[in-house]
Amino acid sequence: MTGDEAYFVVWGMHPALGYYDHPPMVGWWLTALLALGKSAWWLRMPALLLSPFMAWGIMRILRPHTGTLAYLTATLFLISPVSLYNVFITTDTPVIFFIFLSGWAFYEASRSERLRDYMLAGLAVGLGMLSKYFEGLMAVAIASYWALIDRRVKAFLGLMLVAGISSLLFAINLYWNYEHCWDNYLFNLANRTHKGFTFSGPPLYLLTLLYLFTPPLLYGLYSVRGAIWQRAREPLVGGFVVFSGIPLLLFGLLSFKNVIGLHWLLGFYPFVFILFGAVTNWLSHRSSLVFMAIFSALHILLLGTLLSVPVPDLKFIGKNYSMVVLGTQTDRIWKDAEAYAVGRHLATRGYASAAILEYHTGRHFAVFGSGSDHGREDDSLTNFIHWNGQNVLLISTNNLPVSVYAPYFDHVQKRVIDVDGASISLILGNGFRYPVYRRTILTQIRAKYYHFPSWLPVGACPFTQRYFGGIR
Template sequence: MSGDGIHGLNDPATPSARRVFYAALAGTLILRVLFAAVLPMTGDEAYFVVWGMHPALGYYDHPPMVGWWLTALLALGKAEWWLRMPAILLSPVMAWGIMRILRPRTGPMAYWTATLFLISPVSLYNVFITTDTPVILFIFLSGWACYRASLNGHLRDYALAGVAVGLGMLSKYFEGLMAIAIAAYWLLIDRRAKAFIGLLLIVAISAALFAINLYWNYEHCWDNFLFNLSNRTHKGFTPSGPPLYLLTLLYLITPPLLLGLFRARVALLARIREPLVGGFAVFAGVPLLLFGLLSFKNVIGLHWLLGFYPFVFVLFGALADGRSHRQSLRFMTVFSLLHVLLLGTLLALPVHDLRFTGKNYPMVVLGTQTERIWQAAEPYAKGRHLATRGYASAAILEYHTGRHFAVFGSGSDHGREDDVLTDFMHWNGRNVLLISTNNLPASVYAPYFAHVEKRVVEIDGAPISLILGDGFRYPAYRRTILTQIRERYYHFPGWLPVGSCPFTQRYFDSR
């Protein structure tokens, strides 16, 4: 380990690094709980909470893991901070793991690296419960287990890696990039025969778990695959993709960490055969490289990278010297404080001061003033089915009211789980209350009802439309909206074997 140390950093006996780490662990955990308690439930989070209300082996957009977690959490309560508890604990758990991975090789430096991870902006404010929460955890655990297996050759650790990969694939398909990285590590660095046997064990165990998802997709129109590989995939070159991806990496990893890794490039090449260096270089580098190639076709979201982000810190801790750690800690402290001040300021602002969000302001009002909106709408709800025009608003209203809200209209390629939950055939002739943040004229809804009336309530300066539709015309809705949905979102290739497709069977196959 090179470097000049931080406060006796190279002295294994010094307790200072450990004390700072545990102080940061406690402080950041308290801050994360506070953020989780005061931040409004987002549309995506509420959508996954709806999954938890309807436990299943799979859901339209992604595999089911976060839905399973939320089903368990909902059994004990539905407060935002409680449902976000897995996300609250995620960064502390990974920071502790980073420390445990590094400590045998780097001594007290491991505590400084883990502290650096704890105080990074994303580790502070990312308290949202989404499909990313479980996959980030299982990506980290699969990398940790593979590293241990590479050190000791125990088949038990390879088996644990297989379980982590399989559970990650039941969370989100980004775990597949980790599986590719594990295979690349064997191919490029660890070519021992026992490592190959371990790789086969990982494949066997993860494939057995992933079979659950394959079976569900076979019986449900291959929804996950259509969503992730077809419906949301752009065709052709995306010019803004690569530069935006590089800026995202710069923001996420930060310039001092990148500088520290650049300074350690000679040591990286010299130690690439070591499991600690070579393993985490591959576990971070291969997925990030693949995302870079994908950025030519898609804009890469920051949350896509969070599963592989901790591995960069492990690599930094293994290679960077004391000077790089000092610079990174100073920068990260200031950088994160700016994020905390900005987020705190936004949370302290009255809702009407958030009008700078422009056309998104009505959705901000719906997310923060849901109870007031429901108080205005509830007198019209008796005897009516409830609906909105989008999955986010439907999920937010369902979370706060406990009443099911359907998605009326074609919606978007995201959030199509309502295709499973709502049967519009049963709405025929019934009355509907639709709450909308889009100030569309009543004539938009006229083809689907015998009579339509629009009323507008103003909440903190945002017009919220209440559409009262009497006598729902299911045949007209099927002929236009449902047919459009089938062509756009349930058009799977003929060579793909399909056991069942509830959406098309419900509305079309029997006719």
């Protein structure tokens, strides 16, 4: 279980209307899954089923227009490397699902003008916005479809229905943010957007697109660019040009400021395959299938080789080796540490290690220290006021000296356990000094992660109210 996955599993263990980093959908899904089990394969089931579902959807969309060629297009998508290795349960899983569903539903609505299709599109957009804000780009694409392709009055009324339903659902997120320091705003738009103009961003973005869609597929689309232009008014061609092109163009503009992560693009990835299937012939499919099969086989060979390497042979990765050991040998580490845990609060220095340990042990692990701009949900789960004067066990993969922890405890001891050549530190802190921790660490966290603009109306901010007696 990776650190990010375990972090979202912790969300599922603590169901809420929202979480610091993102809207709540993946947490809700995991709450439902955890009710029936906690095995990694079970919790990953939505991600495992996602690519087959979208391949089936691609086939269903294309088959009335391209016949049996639709099965080749769906197969091309299904054997792409991303479809094969995108099996991790993260916030991307539900938003990819709802982006695809909203595009599919709005495409059907534009053809049929059925009320239920517009309602389904609105529901999908709203639930997507409760998953991750990338769904907002899909909302822009849907509005652009009406402006560029279909300006009928009925289509406009359908668009308003989509906007109304999705806005009602998104209001849940707005209310939660109003009552929780606008955490999602701070994380997504403030705390990690300090980069200025970058020349490397656009070339990296273009390389990412080339990797995702592969040269044969892109060449196939380029070779029929005239046919795409001629058929741009058709819902199938024009629709999926807009559904894929508008978000990818916006990401391109954003690449001048931020590096665009590959996973950011995955919600709009299937729409390019639909467009490819709609406008290219059997020969283009054949060349793309041959390339994709070889390309994916190389990925399988590489990943299979890496996964078959024994953990002790991975020491060459350096300082990250201890984190690999923590993620793969968690039960062994906890077996050695559990005896020290009696009568102590549990903690680590980072959200990934805390989440991994909580997933495997069922015990809550707090994040001790200022942490990073990612994974700040523990700010709402742990109340350090209640730790005052009490004892703590901190498990760390960083071999930091005792002096780092000494200011926050009356007495500190350090034990080191060796697991597969990795040194895991057990910090035993007696008599936690909350006033010192508040004056240094918590004050630093407030200044760095809870400094929202004065113009933003705030109903409540549990973190600042708990530790500093006021919202701001």
